[in-house]
Amino acid sequence: MPAVGTSVARKDGIGKATGAALYADDISFPRMLHGRTIRSTIPCGRIKSIAYDFDTTDFTIVDYRDVPAKNAVDLMSLDQPFLVEHEVRHVAEPIVLLAHEDKEVLSQANVIIEYEETEPLFDPAKSSEIFKSIEMLKGDVDSILGNDDVVVVEGTYRTGHQEHVYIEPNGVIAVPEDGGVAIYGSVQCPFYVIKALRCLLGSAHPNVRVIQTETGGGFGGKEEYPSMISGHAVMLALKSGRPVKIIYDREEDMVATTKRHPSVVHHRTALTREGKLVAMDIDVLMDAGAYVTLSPTVLSRGCIHAAGPYNCDNVRIRGRTVMTNTPPNGAFRGFGAPQTEFAVEVHIDRIAEQLGIDPVDIRRMNALRPGDVTATGQTLREDASAHMVLEEAVRRTDFDKKRKEWKGTRKAIGLALFYHGAGFTGAGEKNLKSRARLELTPTGVRIAVGSTEIGQGTRTMHAQIVTDALGIPYEDVEVAQPDTSRVADSGPTVASRTCMVVGKILEECAHEMRAKLGDLSPAEYYAKNGELTVERMYEPPDWIKWDDATYRGDAYATYGWGCDVAELEVDPDTYEVRPIKLTAVQEFGRPIHPALARGQIEGGTAQGLGYALLEKVVMRNGSMANAQLTNYVIPTTLDMPEIDVVMMENPYPGGPFGAKGLGELPMDGPAPAVVNALRHHGLDVREIPAMPELLASSPLI
Amino acid sequence: MQFTLNGEAREVASHPMARLLDVLREECGLTGTKEGCGEGECGACTVLIDGEAVCSCLIPASQAEGTEIVTIEGLGGKHPLQELFMNEVGAQCGICTPGMIMAALSLPEKPTLDDVKTALAGNLCRCTGYSAIYRAVLKWRGMPVPE
Numbered sequence: 001m002p003a004v005g006t007s008v009a010r011k012d013g014i015g016k017a018t019g020a021a022l023y024a025d026d027i028s029f030p031r032m033l034h035g036r037t038i039r040s041t042i043p044c045g046r047i048k049s050i051a052y053d054f055d056t057t058d059f060t061i062v063d064y065r066d067v068p069a070k071n072a073v074d075l076m077s078l079d080q081p082f083l084v085e086h087e088v089r090h091v092a093e094p095i096v097l098l099a100h101e102d103k104e105v106l107s108q109a110n111v112i113i114e115y116e117e118t119e120p121l122f123d124p125a126k127s128s129e130i131f132k133s134i135e136m137l138k139g140d141v142d143s144i145l146g147n148d149d150v151v152v153v154e155g156t157y158r159t160g161h162q163e164h165v166y167i168e169p170n171g172v173i174a175v176p177e178d179g180g181v182a183i184y185g186s187v188q189c190p191f192y193v194i195k196a197l198r199c200l201l202g203s204a205h206p207n208v209r210v211i212q213t214e215t216g217g218g219f220g221g222k223e224e225y226p227s228m229i230s231g232h233a234v235m236l237a238l239k240s241g242r243p244v245k246i247i248y249d250r251e252e253d254m255v256a257t258t259k260r261h262p263s264v265v266h267h268r269t270a271l272t273r274e275g276k277l278v279a280m281d282i283d284v285l286m287d288a289g290a291y292v293t294l295s296p297t298v299l300s301r302g303c304i305h306a307a308g309p310y311n312c313d314n315v316r317i318r319g320r321t322v323m324t325n326t327p328p329n330g331a332f333r334g335f336g337a338p339q340t341e342f343a344v345e346v347h348i349d350r351i352a353e354q355l356g357i358d359p360v361d362i363r364r365m366n367a368l369r370p371g372d373v374t375a376t377g378q379t380l381r382e383d384a385s386a387h388m389v390l391e392e393a394v395r396r397t398d399f400d401k402k403r404k405e406w407k408g409t410r411k412a413i414g415l416a417l418f419y420h421g422a423g424f425t426g427a428g429e430k431n432l433k434s435r436a437r438l439e440l441t442p443t444g445v446r447i448a449v450g451s452t453e454i455g456q457g458t459r460t461m462h463a464q465i466v467t468d469a470l471g472i473p474y475e476d477v478e479v480a481q482p483d484t485s486r487v488a489d490s491g492p493t494v495a496s497r498t499c500m501v502v503g504k505i506l507e508e509c510a511h512e513m514r515a516k517l518g519d520l521s522p523a524e525y526y527a528k529n530g531e532l533t534v535e536r537m538y539e540p541p542d543w544i545k546w547d548d549a550t551y552r553g554d555a556y557a558t559y560g561w562g563c564d565v566a567e568l569e570v571d572p573d574t575y576e577v578r579p580i581k582l583t584a585v586q587e588f589g590r591p592i593h594p595a596l597a598r599g600q601i602e603g604g605t606a607q608g609l610g611y612a613l614l615e616k617v618v619m620r621n622g623s624m625a626n627a628q629l630t631n632y633v634i635p636t637t638l639d640m641p642e643i644d645v646v647m648m649e650n651p652y653p654g655g656p657f658g659a660k661g662l663g664e665l666p667m668d669g670p671a672p673a674v675v676n677a678l679r680h681h682g683l684d685v686r687e688i689p690a691m692p693e694l695l696a697s698s699p700l701i
Numbered sequence: 702m703q704f705t706l707n708g709e710a711r712e713v714a715s716h717p718m719a720r721l722l723d724v725l726r727e728e729c730g731l732t733g734t735k736e737g738c739g740e741g742e743c744g745a746c747t748v749l750i751d752g753e754a755v756c757s758c759l760i761p762a763s764q765a766e767g768t769e770i771v772t773i774e775g776l777g778g779k780h781p782l783q784e785l786f787m788n789e790v791g792a793q794c795g796i797c798t799p800g801m802i803m804a805a806l807s808l809p810e811k812p813t814l815d816d817v818k819t820a821l822a823g824n825l826c827r828c829t830g831y832s833a834i835y836r837a838v839l840k841w842r843g844m845p846v847p848e
Contacts (some may be wrong), residue, residue: 010787016795019733019773023796026732165827167737167745168796216735216796217827250738455828500795599790599833604832627743628827637818637831642847659755 003474005465007595009132009461017044017155021214024171024186028512035246038096038111040088043325043622044120053110059100060240069202082231090289092256099236120325124287127321132296136551144279150270157343159686160258161617168216170248174233180207188218189492209485218454231360254627258330260580261286264345275357277312282682284319289328295321302336307375308344309386309419315375333669340401345416345672385561385587385650386656393563393585400411412678416567418668421556423497426546434491436505438534439690444476449490457596465656469510496661503656509534558652560588566677575692579641587648589660612671707775717763717792733773742822747800749826752808791837
């Protein structure tokens with residue numbers, strides 16, 4: 001019986017359920033110190049003086065002058081320092097690092113920093129420092145929008161910050177070893193950390209490795225930030241000569257680390273009177289915060305998805321991401337697409353309303369089909385499923401009937417149609433040159449890749465793919481813990497690429513290994529011939545063409561497709577919204593492990609519901625004012641409605657066993673589905689989170 | 702201070718106002734109990750004290766004097782709920798899992814879905830959306846599972 005397509009026992013073992021699995025804070029080393037980060041308390045200005053108001057004996061103290069080589073976190077740009085030298089650009093920017101063996105003594109140490117404050121900038125619309133701008137053009141937008149025979153609908157849509165709230169905060173341990181240093185930590189992308197540390201440390205410290213510890217959730221929040229905290233721990237470890245552990249508490253994690261980019265998206269759309277889209281003019285603004293981090297690529301994915309899953313001959317998308325004096329925003333599940341797909345899906349319902357068309361019919365009329373051409377000029381292949389997921393969602397929820405019967409009651413229903421490109425954008429996968437390795441062991445094979453298990457099931461589904469491609473028992477496949485000195489760099493664990501891209505390389509490795517083994521089992525071959533290793537590099541499909549200068553071409557090798565239906569009840573007095581049921585119909589090629597895939601959809605849908613209704617980051621003077629789980633609220637059991645998950649199949653020929661990426665897709669749909677249900681209820685909402693305060697002040701339709 | 706920990710008498714030297722969470726993790730070396738927020742909101746540090754599920758980050762060690770404490774390690778690794786959490790994918794990243802399991806142990810014999818939701822309302826999970834956790838817990842109690 002094949003492993004792929006069945007919910008086999010997970011490779012995680014039982015450790016997560018017995019408490020035996022070791023997360024960063026569960027690990028200690030002899031003579032270990034604890035590290036603490038002293039951060040700026042102003043959003044913008046210069047440091048005048050730093051004074052240590054405690055007995056510094058037995059403390060290790062690090063500031064920017066201790067940086068071995070380059071004081072810059074090497075990601076897309078070299079603008080963000082590990083430690084402030086003079087200029088402060090946001091609240092909670094790291095300035096000084098302290099280490100001590102006693103956590104209590106460490107927490108009492110008082111560092112007095114005096115500043116010369118300057119006027120901060122918080123409004124992205126007023127920012128003149130543009131980190132990245134994008135313009136995409138298909139057809140001719142201006143002349144059509146000027147025509148008299150089209151209907152023009154316009155609107156502005158806003159989304160707020162969102163905090164990841166992985167239940168395990170960021171944490172790492174730096175351990176000096178054999179003339180180098182090892183990092184044990186809660187990280188999504190061990191090789192990103194290596195890149196950052198090489199830049200920080202320079203050639204004097206060539207021996208650096210990163211070992212991923214069991215990781216208590218990531219969702220993008222442990223994509224780029226661990227480079228920062230790892231750099232800090234390494235500097236303290238090198239200066240003290242001892243292991244140093246830095247674990248953030250919840251408040252520090254919420255105040256200092258990255259969040260989802262807030263956005264303002266403006267749509268101006270021309271349609272025929274029948275409701276056919278003829279021109280879309282879209283403007284996207286994303287607040288990057290104080291440094292570049294990954295904002296250019298977040299903007300890129302956001303812009304590419306901004307026209308939604310619709311066919312339109314004339315599309316212009318202009319985007320920019322700009323500096324403000326707030327902590328840098330970064331990767332978060334969906335990576336720009338949840339923001340822009342929220343805007344377009346709410347806009348489509350407003351269009352339907354203005355034209356007097358049913359929200360399902362307007363999508364039937366305009367949704368992309370195989371052969372249609374996207375905003376970037378990509379001709380969709382047979383694996384495009386917008387209509388399939390739409391029809392199934394409408395049928396399954398009895399949408400039309402509820403839409404009619406619930407009008408004017410406390411109950412409401414709304415839907416959102418969405419898609420999500422799998423893997424890196426454009427030429428990204430080609431440039432990454434990801435590698436995967438399979439190693440023969442005395443009893444089977446070992447997968448040796450840098451892709452991390454962060455709860456989504458990396459170990460298990462990679463093992464399933466190798467099992468079937470190699471034709472051996474699932475039990476004979478083991479998965480190495482990512483240690484950058486021992487595994488192949490399979491690229492970052494992001495962008496819904498771990499199954500589709502890394503899984504594909506592993507499938508090819510397994511085929512090559514099978515050819516080398518001949519008729520022998522791995523154990524037989526090993527006994528006879530000894531070690532055997534197969535390593536391969538990812539080759540994207542040869543038909544992918546992409547021009548980064550014009551943003552034209554095949555933006556993604558394939559897309560996942562989804563239609564979410566939100567059913568909810570609105571309290572007429574308190575404006576409290578109670579979701580009753582969320583139906584998530586999603587097509588992602590085919591599930592490798594149905595139970596894990598279902599978990600991705602249920603969990604992503606929950607995060608999307610939180611984004612829609614509950615999760616509000618309150619910024620006060622450039623700092624998160626509600627940095628506690630007491631008042632930044634994520635969905636609890638009592639907030640979650642029933643989730644009806646429907647997994648539809650439409651295989652992608654370039655993925656392992658037809659699989660596409662899945663992780664991010666479920667994040668795109670819930671927010672617009674909820675807000676479209678609120679519109680059905682008669683509330684003109686164009687912003688999330690849709691808190692009761694916002695609803696109470698929303699215009700009635 | 703003395704208490705019974707996972708069935709055995711235990712004497713600890715920590716400060717009486719130390720958080721029970723720290724006493725368990727650092728002095729007793731039982732790292733299965735996790736810290737997610739330190740303010741009693743996330744439930745990752747849930748343990749049983751005299752049979753009741755509590756957040757160990759909110760309990761001063763002195764308050765545990767003379768009590769019977771059970772942590773995730775006290776289940777020994779063979780509890781059916783532990784296997785169900787893995788098989789039903791009620792655990793994804795796993796950091797909330799020990800606390801979630803300890804909280805579920807306080808459920809009545811034949812819990813409804815609403816009972817499960819109420820019992821686990823103080824335990825946050827960011828990965829699963831809770832559905833798979835309900836499936837694990839209801840199956841453990843032999844109750845019908847909504848599909």
